[in-house]
Amino acid sequence: MxxxxxxxxxxxxxxxxxxxxxxxxxxxxxxxxxxxxxxxxxxxxxxxxxxxxxxxxxxxxxxxxxxxxxxxxxxxxxxxxxxxxxxxxxxxxxxxxxxxxxxxxxxxxxxxxxxxxxxxxxxxxxxxxxxxxxxxxxxxxxxxxxxxxxxxxxxxxxxxxxxxxVQPFSFREAREVIQYDTEDAIRSYAVTGGTPMYLTLFDYTETLAENVQSKILSPTSVLYNEPEFLLRTELRNPARYMSILESIALGHTTPNEISGATGIDSGPLSKYLRKLQQLRLIDREVPVTASAKKSKRSKYSVADAFLRFWFRYVEPNRSSIEEASKIVYENTIGPDLPNHVAATFEDVCQEAIWNGIRHGMFDQYSEVGRWWYGEHEIDVVGLSPTDDRILFTECKWTAEPVGIGLVEKLRAKTKHVRWGPESREERFALFSKSGFSDGLEQEVDDSWTFVDLEDLEQMLSAGR
Structure with missing residues (x-):
């Protein structure tokens, strides 16, 4: 390699x-x-x-x-x-x-x-x-x-x-390996994650669909059974851990949801979740404004994009894949892939914000992460307690340009974020795969930052 x-x-x-x-x-x-x-x-x-x-x-x-x-x-x-x-x-x-x-x-x-x-x-x-x-x-x-x-x-x-x-590569680090344009590079990273071997298995002269079918969905490929081998490295009986990882990958992110999806009672479940965290296979997250030790509003996510992909698409469809992998890709994986990529896009945007902070493209923020409360959620929030400054960010992996509707929705959600004094300085950023509607930047003040894929690539390249 x-x-x-x-x-x-x-x-x-x-x-x-x-x-x-x-x-x-x-x-x-x-x-x-x-x-x-x-x-x-x-x-x-x-x-x-x-x-x-x-x-x-x-x-x-x-x-x-x-x-x-x-x-x-x-x-x-x-x-x-x-x-x-x-x-x-x-x-x-x-x-x-x-x-x-x-x-x-x-x-x-x-x-x-x-x-x-x-x-x-x-x-x-x-x-x-x-x-x-x-x-x-x-x-x-x-x-x-x-x-x-x-x-x-x-x-x-x-x-x-x-x-x-030794950690998997971030998107910024993996970009050296992924020989696609920015959009397909993000899509590809959402499939392979940052594990070097997975990245280098892909042939970047082929399309992403071709790589997925030959390198992951083929029962003879290395990656087809890779997560099972990974779990057996650490666990004697991985079956329950696999069911937990599958439930999280399919969108069950709170302990109650995971318990309901797997049938594992909350007592034993907490032990399994701690073990998966210790093995770096899942992350526990609380709203960026909350205390990680005290908050009960925790959510879990599969820590690696490849594992998220595998447990979302491969493990639930094994029988069908072994019969007709191309049909599974065309009818199940391909149409739903944008939903899967959207979560990775949020991670990439958060990475870009941190790099932007390091290189003066954003104001200074000491904490950056997701925020949610009830039905309200903001993709990325940055906090600067010493300056009472807060950054609200939405990241959209959509086929259509972002318009004034998202601006208004984000403004409306900010009042639910209880942090800092009423006089706090509020700043905003929108990241969009498909750019922005004509004239949008003229409709807002200079507290807003707009980032398309070209801007995102430049932001991640800073400091290289």
Whole structure:
């Protein structure tokens, strides 16, 4: 897979290794997010031992690890009886040579021997400390990495010198990969999300419809069963979690709605929701004007656009897809796709607002997010408490230009937003896929900002 972006992550690793001290970094994140490519790109520039663990018996894992170490130092492979011996052998070697030691898919090793973090504790304390070498532990099982490496009950707790929680690409970052015009790039991102592997699987010389049918709806394609594999990485029995993800993707966003759609009682449901949040598969959101800890007006969303797409269109239609995927696309997915893309468009607009704030295209706002109360909802609201300034934004993914009707509707909704003093400064922004009706900008004052797709692309490009 071609390596893209990750400049900040590479810079962090490079700075750490070039610091005159030992380093112990933890790199983790969801499957397919590009951790292995990041490690390989970093290791390319330095003396390194890169070991990719596999789901194998402990003895074979250990043999391979020692073979890697011996090969790097030009040794004959020594006889090793346990992990403590393996790390002692490695420790003797790094005393005289600064080297990056990267262990990828570390959770596979822990699954075979849960004492491994204790052996690594001794290795870090007694052998790596005092050198200028760098140990990196990397893994896709977020629960294992957080409990066995980062958790306060882990023997390794407090020993790391840094960590990278590798995230999927934002739209701005993914834009380098997506070789479509702006409109189709947003539509495509609404399907693939920001996971690098998913992005690079698409052939951008083909239409989006062709890519969806060949790369997702084909039962032989990698992405057809990808979410199931992703869940099995973390969960022994993913069935209930899958039903929750499907219900959220289909528009059931409050705990009561999810409970009603899945038949899972509220007590167990809260446990499942917390687990899905921990795994970065769903997001819990409260109105931007509310306290995340205190508010009971929470809504849930599937955290990744590809997972939203898959649970909305693929999982409910599996039988039909295996019989006639083209008909499913033409009759079910294609006609409804604008509704799915609209949610991603809101995310992209929010991303553009943040980038606009960073580069002086918008006033300063310290909080940006959705707002709702009862039947009233505003796509994006920005808050600047120090200046008593508030930004109201609507994002429209529609076939027709936006007109004065939306201006009036947005104005009407602002009175329901209880925030700041009556004298607060109110500003407005409209984002529209299809532009704006003739003369609209002349009908409003300079507190309004209008952003079409061309403006959106420029806003996201600022600072590149």
């Amino acid at each position: 071609t390596f893209h972006d990750r400049e900040e992550e590479l810079s962090a690793l490079t700075t750490a290794f070039e610091t005159p001290d030992h380093e112990f970094y933890v790199v983790y994140g969801r499957r397919r997010v590009g951790k292995t490519e990041l490690l390989k790109e970093f290791c390319r520039g330095y003396p390194h031992i890169y070991f990719l663990a596999a789901q194998e018996a402990e003895e074979r894992q250990r043999e391979k690890f020692v073979e890697h170490v011996a090969d790097y130092f030009g040794d004959r492979v020594p006889r090793i009886d346990g992990w403590d011996d393996a790390f002692e052998y490695l420790g003797e070697k790094v005393v005289d040579e600064d080297v990056v030691i990267a262990i990828d898919e570390f959770p596979y090793l822990v699954a075979e021997n849960d004492s491994l973090p204790s052996y690594l504790q001794s290795f870090v304390d007694e052998q790596v400390r005092g050198t200028e070498s760098m140990l990196i532990l990397c893994g896709s099982s977020i629960s294992t990495m957080e409990s066995e490496v980062l958790g306060h009950e882990s023997p390794l707790y407090g020993r790391r010198t840094g960590q990278l929680d």
